[in-house]
Amino acid sequence: MRIHFKTSYDDDIRLFEDGWKLSLYAALLALMVALPWLIDDFYLGEATNVLIWATCGLGLMLLTGQTGQASLGHSAFMALGCYSTVLLMEAGVPFIVAFPLAGIITGIVGGLIAIPALKLHGVYLAIATLALAILTDDLIVMLEPWTGGVGGKFAPPITVFGLEVNRWSNPAAWYYMALIVVLVVTLFYRNLLRAPMGRAFAAVRDSEISAQAMGVNLARTKTIAFGMSAGITGLGGALMGLFAEVFNNETFTFILSIQLLMMIVVGGLGFIHGAFLGAIVISFLPQALSIITDGIGSNVAIPGLEIGVFGVIMILFILFEPMGLYGRWLKIRTFFQLFPFARKDMFRRQKSYLKTERLR
Amino acid sequence: MSLLTLENVTLKFGGLTAVNNLSMQVEEGQVFALVGPNGAGKSTVFNLISRFYTPVSGKISFAGTDLLGLAPDEVPSLGIARTFQNIELFDQATVLENLLVGRHRHRGTNLVQQMFHTPAVRAEERAHREAVEEVIDFLDLQPYRNSRIAGLPYGVRKVVEVGRALASKPRLLLLDEPASGLSVEETQNMRWWIDDIRRQMGITVLMVEHDMGLVSKVCDKVLALADGAMLAQGTPAEVQSHPAVIEAYLGTGDAA
């Protein structure tokens, strides 16, 4: 077990708590950078897909894992991010500007939607946001002149500083683009967590009443969390649409919102790692399933199998490991670090979500 | 001028008058106790000061500012911090993070600066940690600094909650039953801390407490409530021997 002797306040504020952690993550980054040389184009595409899902997941994680607000409407923000990037590009705005701008637009729209929506709690908020997701599907069809409706839209070619980013002719470039986006988002996320805003998010999640008593403005904090969350997920949605190259209303149905929520629950609510682990599961599940179905000699595609299996996995996690894959890993690690002193209740979970009125 | 003034404050929950035409003054530097049987309305007075409830009539002012014009999250910025009877900590966060939330009212950077972790944010974080570290030393919380609240014993949580309030460097500290559920030894510590909070830190304390032993040791002034109305006020000894107070406690069968 490593023991930290903290000698300055910076020891707590730094991104990596010690040299060991720093080298671990540096090695991981080196591996990520070297990946295009290590695996073939098919798996590189899968890796890109994981990074895109992780970006979307980080967005929802900020809202649900950090601030404790449920949302089943995030497919709407993925759609908004995607369509606004593409529309801006079609209007002649270069990708490198259109993409972050679309994130900001989505964030602002998300914040505006939050103002009425966040008066609701728990299940009611989930239902209201689900309605938003369903509505978006219809809106895309209705706004045909801009969105292409059911016919959909083709992603325009992306060029960044004169380099064409095309998933067929240059898959490594696409992969690096997704990697940079997810790294920047993760850095912003971490920075918020070690600043007053991140602590205000956690305060709102764990006890609204004492958050207020400490001077945290609930409406403002939730609106910011919702806006940032929508913006990040919008960026992920833009990448998803562009990577798919064609997209229409069916690309961004409410099913996507549900998958996103399942993903962060399975990965581990409230942990950045959780978004990445969940993304890996959701990206590789279809393949694992097809290997299994091939294995048992069935070659008929079973409709809804994927989401069904994913749903079962999520229920099992909620029942047996509410802290998700990352939580499981933390427990295993702590067990070995403290061996033989680990206590069972060390990770005891208290009901912390959906607490509202508790003054007496 | 008194630091905190309540003037003829009345609050009703439907048909129940929880606070009935209550007037009180807390002077700067005092340790002031609210006592009374269960359901007397003591916590409700705290929730009125925190602005969680709005009285049907009456005035509440703090250092000349009308509290009734403020939202609950604006109250701490005047220098009022509190604890809750049923401990309201941020359970999934660590002790350190909880105390840092206490620093919320002293933050000076905006969202964009925080996203980029600018030098101003770093400097501010250091200052917050320095302030929080003083509180940790004061309350002997070093062993728990990085523990999550969810796994901590009751007595420690109670202290952490006091610490979170102190971290905000308040002028007035509201403690709702700081010693309830504590062991004899823990209660003794709480007594010294309350003394030091007043003497060393110069913070005015308003507390609700059932333990009359503690009240008579640390408080200058006591106000007894029953059914939302004032029964008596004065020094601890005066209030304890007041006929109306004895009557109220005997009447409800509640041994003080």
Ligand SMILES: Nc1ncnc2c1ncn2[C@@H]1O[C@H](COP(=O)(O)OP(=O)(O)OP(=O)(O)O)[C@@H](O)[C@H]1O
């Ligand atoms: N939010 C509320 N809604 C309705 N009634 C309430 C509410 N809060 C308190 N009451 C009632 O107001 C009265 C005073 O409650 P309060 O919590 O202030 O009592 P207290 O003096 O703090 O008692 P205790 O010593 O048990 O903490 C009680 O009868 C209580 O049931």
Ligand SMILES: [Mg+2]
């Ligand atoms: Mg009470």
